[in-house]
Amino acid sequence: MSEEARREPDAARLAAARRALDQATQGASAATDRPSSRSAPSPDPTAEMEGYARARQIVLRQLAMGPRSRQQLADKLSNRGVEREVIDRVLDRMVQVGLVDDEAFAATLVRSKHHGTGMAPRALRHELRKKGVSEEIAERAVGTVDADDQRARAEQLVAERLPRLHGLDREVQTRRLAGVLARKGYSSGLSLSVIRDALDRAPEHVRD
Known part of the structure; x- marks a missing residue:
């Protein structure tokens, strides 16, 4: 599948989320216009809605660049000086419309x-x-990555790197291949097993 085709569902989801968020903002704005019977002073509804809209736009710009976790978005908003209450409101709404889903x-x-x-x-x-x-x-x-998946991917990594090490001593090849797999997070046991099998099959190490 092409990169453009993979992006289409994300673009549609982002557009749908924008519509839902716009509706929610309009509803909240209408609510602030209703007269209140309370005598106590209340926060400026205009400033409150502007803060919410600004936070929402920050989040949408972040999501337009790629998927983000809720915590990543919360950190971004906090770094931009958005208040905790506004952060929670905006991200709760994003979760409700399915735009933020860890x-x-x-x-x-x-x-x-x-x-x-x-x-x-x-x-x-x-x-x-x-x-x-x-x-x-x-x-x-x-947990969706099982043992067979891990071994198969480790074998691919070794197969891709091994030709570059042709002619080197087997011990040197083993050490360098083990370093490649270690940096990817593979255990030493699995790494050595995969490397040994690959080197045993390599023409330069096959005994006549």
């Missing part, structure tokens, strides 16, 4: 990082933690 975000990250760059579960967990995804959601997402 489950979907984690699943997408695991698929892209595992199949695309070859990250193993250990590295995937670390990546999700950095992005503020909860341990529970992270474990469910990483």
Whole structure:
């Protein structure tokens, strides 16, 4: 599937979310125009709505650049000086309309990082933690990568790198390939098993 085709569902979801958020903002604005029987002073509704609209636009711009976790968006809003109450309101609404979904975000990250760059579960967990995804959601997402998936991807990584090491001593090849897999988060046991099998099959190491 082309990159353009993969982006179409995200574009449609973003457009739908924008409409839902616009409706919610209009409803909230209408509510602030109603007369109140309270005698106590209340916050300026215009300033409040402007703050909400500004926060919403920040979030939408972030999402237009790519998927984000709720925590990433909250951090961005906080760094831009948005008040905690406004952050919660905006992100709660984003969750309601389906634009912010940590489950979907984690699943997408695991698929892209595992199949695309070859990250193993250990590295995937670390990546999700950095992005503020909860341990529970992270474990469910990483759990979709089974042992067969891991070995197959490790074998691909070794097969891609091995030709560049042709002619080197077997021990040197082993050490460099192990470094490649370690940086992707693969365990030493799995790495050495995959590397040994690959080197045993390599023409330069096959004994007559």
